[in-house]
Amino acid sequence: MSGGTALVIDGLEVEFGRFRAVDNLSLAIDYGEVRALIGPNGAGKSTVLNVVAGVTPAKAGRIVLDDTDLIGLSEAQIARKGVRRKFQKPSVFEVLTVRENIELGLGVPVAKAPSGRIDEVLAMVNLTELADRPAGTLAHGQKQWLEIGMVLASDPKILMLDEPVAGLTDEERQRTAALIRALRRPDRAIVVVEHDMGFVEEIADKVTVLHEGRTLFEGPMSRVREDARVIEVYLGR
Numbered sequence: 015m016s017g018g019t020a021l022v023i024d025g026l027e028v029e030f031g032r033f034r035a036v037d038n039l040s041l042a043i044d045y046g047e048v049r050a051l052i053g054p055n056g057a058g059k060s061t062v063l064n065v066v067a068g069v070t071p072a073k074a075g076r077i078v079l080d081d082t083d084l085i086g087l088s089e090a091q092i093a094r095k096g097v098r099r100k101f102q103k104p105s106v107f108e109v110l111t112v113r114e115n116i117e118l119g120l121g122v123p124v125a126k127a128p129s130g131r132i133d134e135v136l137a138m139v140n141l142t143e144l145a146d147r148p149a150g151t152l153a154h155g156q157k158q159w160l161e162i163g164m165v166l167a168s169d170p171k172i173l174m175l176d177e178p179v180a181g182l183t184d185e186e187r188q189r190t191a192a193l194i195r196a197l198r199r200p201d202r203a204i205v206v207v208e209h210d211m212g213f214v215e216e217i218a219d220k221v222t223v224l225h226e227g228r229t230l231f232e233g234p235m236s237r238v239r240e241d242a243r244v245i246e247v248y249l250g251r
């Protein structure tokens with residue numbers, strides 16, 4: 015499938031005990047786009063990624079990828095449908111080499127993956143020369159790219175990145191922005207949660223601002239910056 019809608023979130027509700035973290039949220043993300051989810055701490059951004067990935071259960075609503083409702087599927091089943099997610103904190107396997115980490119991201123034995131896939135991914139995330147180094151010896155930024163490589167290895171349709179530039183230097187941020195732009199494809203949707211607005215402006219085709227589990231605003235970053243409600247609850251703080 016390429017073009018058209020990739021992911022539809024419809025009437026999503028998530029509760030932790032009596033606290034409603036996501037409140038009747040609906041949004042649609044197209045193939046080919048990079049969507050940023052922004053908003054204040056606690057707005058529900060990571061929770062949305064967790065529900066899409068099958069890590070956190072929903073109380074109500076649908077999450078439809080192509081024609082399949084992902085609600086009720088296990089994390090592994092959702093991953094096999096082409097949904098992959100990178101967590102906020104790098105969680106690479108430090109004693110394994112960079113190459114071995116990417117192999118783990120394939121989701122199938124290396125022999126069953128397209129030949130040359132690992133080298134291709136290493137090149138994409140700029141880690142070819144460090145392929146045989148233990149991942150624990152990498153710098154923080156390189157670990158972030160390795161994790162992007164791990165989620166990229168299986169060639170996902172939906173690629174979700176939670177705060178990919180947290181703690182990175184300016185130069186590393188630039189390189190990450192270029193990498194994410196290079197990962198855009200007509201048969202892939204990329205969803206990025208991030209607080210760094212300069213970075214969001216560089217990578218996102220469209221921005222959804224969440225506040226208290228609901229959509230406060232949706233549009234290009236230039237419009238987001240001018241919206242009085244967004245300034246009040248988030249950007250102006």
Ligand SMILES: Nc1ncnc2c1ncn2[C@@H]1O[C@H](COP(=O)(O)OP(=O)(O)OP(=O)(O)O)[C@@H](O)[C@H]1O
Nearest residue numbers: 030031033035053054055056057058059060061062
């Ligand atoms: N497992 C959980 N149990 C209880 N409450 C939770 C759980 N996960 C998240 N929450 C709460 O749900 C709300 C939304 O959290 P979430 O992590 O989705 O916010 P966020 O928008 O990603 O914030 P941040 O920008 O700080 O990462 C917060 O109030 C958080 O404390």
